[in-house]
Amino acid sequence: MANKTASGDSLTAEPKTLVETAYRALRRDIIEGNLAPGEKLRVEHLKDDYGVGAGTLREALSLLISDALVVSQGQRGFRVAPVSLEDFEDITKTRVMLECDALRQSIAMGDDAWEGDLLAAFHRLTKAEEKRIGTDDREEWEERNRIFHEVLISACPSRWLKHFLSILYQQAERYRRLSLYLQPIPRDIHAEHEALMQAAMARDADKATAILGEHILLTFRSIEQIPKDQLNEKLVA
Amino acid sequence: MANKTASGDSLTAEPKTLVETAYRALRRDIIEGNLAPGEKLRVEHLKDDYGVGAGTLREALSLLISDALVVSQGQRGFRVAPVSLEDFEDITKTRVMLECDALRQSIAMGDDAWEGDLLAAFHRLTKAEEKRIGTDDREEWEERNRIFHEVLISACPSRWLKHFLSILYQQAERYRRLSLYLQPIPRDIHAEHEALMQAAMARDADKATAILGEHILLTFRSIEQIPKDQLNEKLVA
């Protein structure tokens, strides 16, 4: 919703202002965990790190509140939004509900162009998966995975639903970074995506939403089962 | 979510900073329509109206992007978020889905304290309705109506669901102001609220959600049926 400055789809167009540049750099650092959950964000410090003035940085931080990646408190500055297992469970369940609903609408409304986009997005994702084998070039795969999910629900007419989902997806990405290193549940993500894509193309909404729901849930489960002491190293709230 | 500075529940605590003061004043003016939809928000102008510096006002505007009440565009400043019938339909449908789901969970999880809060909120709303007869003291009624809906779903454990709903409620309020002057569908809102409250207290989730869904939809219908030329006077997007 909102606009390119503050919403999730700000990855497409390039930044025109310093505020936006700082906004993106900060967002990336928070999602990737370079800025730890709960960490204090001191403007005087950060303005040097990101090469902008104090006011500019404050504005970028204000923008990040939209995404619930930053929280602020009265006269006590900004902090990186904390993380917790409960929060991720909430994110996951809410996302399952909304994304399944959106997918159902998208399958019902999608036209030929949508099918084409879906096929293309899946193809690009597959290529990225092949390229990624052995390497840890997460960046490109992550981006194409995002687009794949986005295209899946793109034929859903509700802009608000898609807006909320873009926020939740971004939130989930923070947690997904954790399951990178610690992945107890063996998954064939490619197979999941393929089945999902085929069910969507076949207009089998029940099957597609079932796969999608399970797909989203699995990431949560893989993190849920990590021993708590190992998790707390990462989830420093 | 976020915090008191930027989220919907910022009405409770009082503002500690000028940014927050300006944020609230601006939000109120946008919701009440004093700042027309689509209107350009010139910082140089507004900083005098709200009695703050340019940077402070910019930050307040950035905060309002969280609420999707303001949009910004590259190097071309801020604008009041536009309105449209399609948008309100989307808001309404999304809200019906989310709020009914939240109510169902709230009814399932709510304890005695929740019942008490609900009864109290309904009572305060009723009192405000009585007081309001003949006058147009919308302010107090509006606030208590908001709290009534908030308490209804307060026992729902999903913070994200409640966060999204607070945004949607705020958005809907913009449109509800229109149906004030032009109300073709005769409604007994008090009766709707009472039936809703009683169904919730009786833990009849099916009945309660049915009433709630209809309750939310009715406001949209009453605006939908207004002739388009009359509407366009208000909906200047």
Next chain:
DNA sequence: GTTTTTAAAAATCTCGAGAAAAAACGTTGA
């Protein structure tokens, strides 16, 4: 040894002024 008080340090919040961009305007030419 613990708590309270007091002072110094750091950080936040705020403003006004200067550079860069966009919009408005009048002029020129077909």
Next chain:
DNA sequence: TCAACGTTTTTTCTCGAGATTTTTAAAAAC
């Protein structure tokens, strides 16, 4: 009359410095 162009005006964006507030740390009192 209309369109294209260049100049002026407005507005946005950006920075650095000053005033409050919070935090930290040390000293004093119990």
